Amino acid sequence: MRTLISLVASAFLFIVPAKAEEPQALVDRARLSVESVLNDPNFAAAKARLRTARGILVVPQLIKAGLFIGGEGGFGVLLSRDAQGRWSSPAFVSMAGASFGIQIGVEAKEVLFLVMTDRGMNSLMSTQGKLGADASVSVGPMGAGVEAATIGSPATDIIAFSKSQGLFGGAALEGSVIQPKADFNQAYYGRAVSPRQILIEHAVSNPGADDLRRALAAR
Numbered sequence: 268m269r270t271l272i273s274l275v276a277s278a279f280l281f282i283v284p285a286k287a288e289e290p291q292a293l294v295d296r297a298r299l300s301v302e303s304v305l306n307d308p309n310f311a312a313a314k315a316r317l318r319t320a321r322g323i324l325v326v327p328q329l330i331k332a333g334l335f336i337g338g339e340g341g342f343g344v345l346l347s348r349d350a351q352g353r354w355s356s357p358a359f360v361s362m363a364g365a366s367f368g369i370q371i372g373v374e375a376k377e378v379l380f381l382v383m384t385d386r387g388m389n390s391l392m393s394t395q396g397k398l399g400a401d402a403s404v405s406v407g408p409m410g411a412g413v414e415a416a417t418i419g420s421p422a423t424d425i426i427a428f429s430k431s432q433g434l435f436g437g438a439a440l441e442g443s444v445i446q447p448k449a450d451f452n453q454a455y456y457g458r459a460v461s462p463r464q465i466l467i468e469h470a471v472s473n474p475g476a477d478d479l480r481r482a483l484a485a486r
Contacts, residue, residue: 290359290454291455293327293343294455300327300379301479301482302482305379305486310407312408313407313426314486316407320382321382321383321384321388322345322346322355322382322387323345323380323382324343324360324445325377325378325379327343327377328377329341342448343360343380344358344359344479345462346480346483347466347467353484355467356472356473357476358465359447359455360448360462362443363443364443376430377430378429379429380427380428381425381428387402387425390424391445392463392467394447395445397442403424406427407426456473
């Protein structure tokens, strides 16, 4: 079953246009998603949890499509925060997952994945990290006045917040595969560079990401 899920997840990436946007456009859309979600009073819990997050994965457009066997996928940017609270430059990743059951149609949603632990960061920086296997994942609460404390176990590695939260749950995210987009990283920074070099070693930077970093620092 796990092999089948991985195959469907990988194949679903072909549904999402590989060159739908250039790296800078993805960074710009990520900033808009950060502002859209964190400025929404219904996501006060996300804003509160961000203050203690180890990092964040922003997927501006996670596309879900299916006919009985379905999948969801998209491209995103991953940033880490150091001990001084400074946000790194972004590393580019792809995300794809499979789902089963009665499902017909297509939908798109913007999702913020708050990375709360080092284990979560290490899984997202790996060659192929799987949500639920390499890092636990839960769906954050939505609603005005909802407190961050209402989110499940404090040991959760990653908490997902989406404006279309009601359309999926944590179980649907489990098995999703996160992989580095080496071609985007190379195009954005002018040379081949690994996620760890970008996020932990701060070996490269691009001023085009400054607005995104400022948007996160302002929360």
